[in-house]
Amino acid sequence: MRRNPGLFWCTWGILCLLGTSLFAQFQTGLENFLNNSSLKNAVVGITIRDCSDGKELLNYQGQLSLRPASVAKLLPSAWALEKKGADFCYETRVFYSGGIRGQAIAGDVVIVPSGDPTPDSRYFPDSRFIRKLVSVLQEKQIHTIKGRILIQTEKEVNIPGSWLWEDISNYYGALCHDFNYRDNTYNLNFTTGAAGTPARLLSVEPEVPGIRFQNQVKAAVAGGDNAWIFGGPYSEVFYVKGTLPAHQAFFQVKGAMQQPENCFIKELTVRLAEAGIKIEGQNPEYPEREELYVYTSPCLEKIVFHTNKSSVNLFAEALGRLMAPLHYENAVKKWLAEQGIDTLGVILKDACGLSPQNAIPAETITHLLYVQRNNAAWVHSLPVAGRDGNLNVYLRHHPDLKGKLCAKTGSFSGVRCLAGYLTTASGKRLAFTLLVNNYTCPVSILYEAVGTFLSDWVKYK
CATH class of the missing domain: 3.40.710.10 (DD-peptidase/beta-lactamase superfamily)
Structure with missing residues (x-):
């Protein structure tokens, strides 16, 4: 033997x-x-x-x-x-400060997260936190938020020390934060030409505020997604290296959001504007808060x-x-x-x-x-x-x-x-x-x- x-x-x-x-x-x-x-x-x-x-x-x-x-x-x-x-659910609470005066929230909209991983997750197409929050504001006939959209997070971003550098910025290395959004994942959309030529980065979806992508990806004769994203939670420049199949009109590479709260606030701002709700971004001091909405996750x-x-x-x-x-x-x-x-x-x-x-x-x-x-x-x-x-x-x-x-x-x-x-x-x-x-x-x-x-x-x- x-x-x-x-x-x-x-x-x-x-x-x-x-x-x-x-x-x-x-x-x-x-x-x-x-x-x-x-x-x-x-x-x-x-x-x-x-x-x-x-x-x-x-x-x-x-x-x-x-x-x-x-x-x-x-x-x-x-x-x-x-x-x-099995019936346990996470609860993400949304508050507002300063009261509602006319059709305006006088202070801030404050989101208190619970570590829920499901908001706007692709695995739960009916659990749309952004859509529901915009809907609640519309139902209350809010046209203006005098203050800001704030997400109350306390913990620092902690990457397990044993995770590999090539993993932490790619989609499967998405960290769990106090606040999570879209599976903490974004898409880099590429198009490729002949083998050996640079791949062209068309767009980033959703937008990742504060991050600049340095594209070093090339087209290859064969193979699938062999592109890797390198960066970290405190990086301002992410490097995308490797190869993608040649002659692709559209090819997606998925990355991990290192600061999902920033992506959420950016996209929420756009959705509110589309709904006719303005965010003035003032910094009023209203310590008292009232509950606006509670987002409940799918069951455990x-x-x-x-x-x-x-x-x-x-x-x-x-x-x-x-x-x-x-x-x-x-x-x-x-x-x-x-x-x-x-x-x-x-x-x-x-x-x-x-x-x-x-x-x-x-x-x-x-x-x-x-x-x-x-x-x-x-x-x-x-x-x-x-x-x-x-x-x-x-x-x-x-x-x-x-x-x-x-x-x-x-x-x-x-x-x-x-x-x-x-x-x-x-x-x-x-x-x-x-x-x-x-x-x-x-x-x-x-x-x-x-x-x-x-x-x-x-x-x-």
Whole structure:
């Protein structure tokens, strides 16, 4: 046996104890997966539990702390649902000062945020904070705001120290702020010509006040979006580098808003002007405030649904902040320990899994899946093979997984992870985690190997 023979033979022995037929059925599948020559440089952790009684059916290097990528989203999403409830909603309150005199607000309009990640999110097309706020002002027949539009934020912008420089200004690196808007994302709209020529930046949507974009993108013969945005929350110049496909009349590159409150105020000002409402921008001192409007987010169940189905980093970070505004790692480990789950080896630098310094043992994740197996809203948030596209890569050679594989994916360079539930042909439900780190083979080969391994377990009785 090639890799760590002691651990493999220990696993083999465990399988033997479960019965000769079970051993014969699955030891070959595990051995074939581990001996796949394309994975010889990878580090693997696999654990499987029977959801009917919690019995551990397989543990291969399940104690190793491996990078989970987006599988880490399982923790804050389950925690939030359990403690806050599926019906929990964020509330963003809007106040005005100075009273209403005639058709004018004498003072400021002040927005007090709650960390809600959903205002004007593309995942919630009916939750339009700007539209509703403009509508409320129109209903009150307001024509003038004497003061300013203010957003009351107290916290500084804190980027997790382990996030990579090439990630933090691109859309998947959108930070969670006190106030969030449009998924904290903007679009750079390009057009490209022949390969090797500069791409032309047509527009920025929405406008990002105070930021100048230095475009260094070129057209390339082949490939998709290989353009990267470099900048930070206190930068005034963002550099856009890399390549885009040649001869594209229109191509979008998505970036992360570093100061979403500024983008919101800019766009709100435009919308108010279109509605005939003027902002004079005076600085009147009216300490008393009255409530104008309360924006209520979609319920937590729906936020968690998109957190895991669409793997939205911003939503996962918001859930982490909701549950633990400070010291997320310590707080989530305490919650896990309360459920009897071993936290030794758990290292968490963020809630979404973007940090390459995160590490979780496979056995910890599988134990969580077993404990939370009846958390219906959480289980419903996991992608399903054949229904959600991000799992279809495992169906190409193994159609028997359709409808039977329900799992959260996690991936970045050299990392592919999968954790969730597998329903066997006999109707048994298994909780499993499969973490692969540092693979060097084409990802298609890895998908096929994982699909073969899981397909074998569908036959489990």
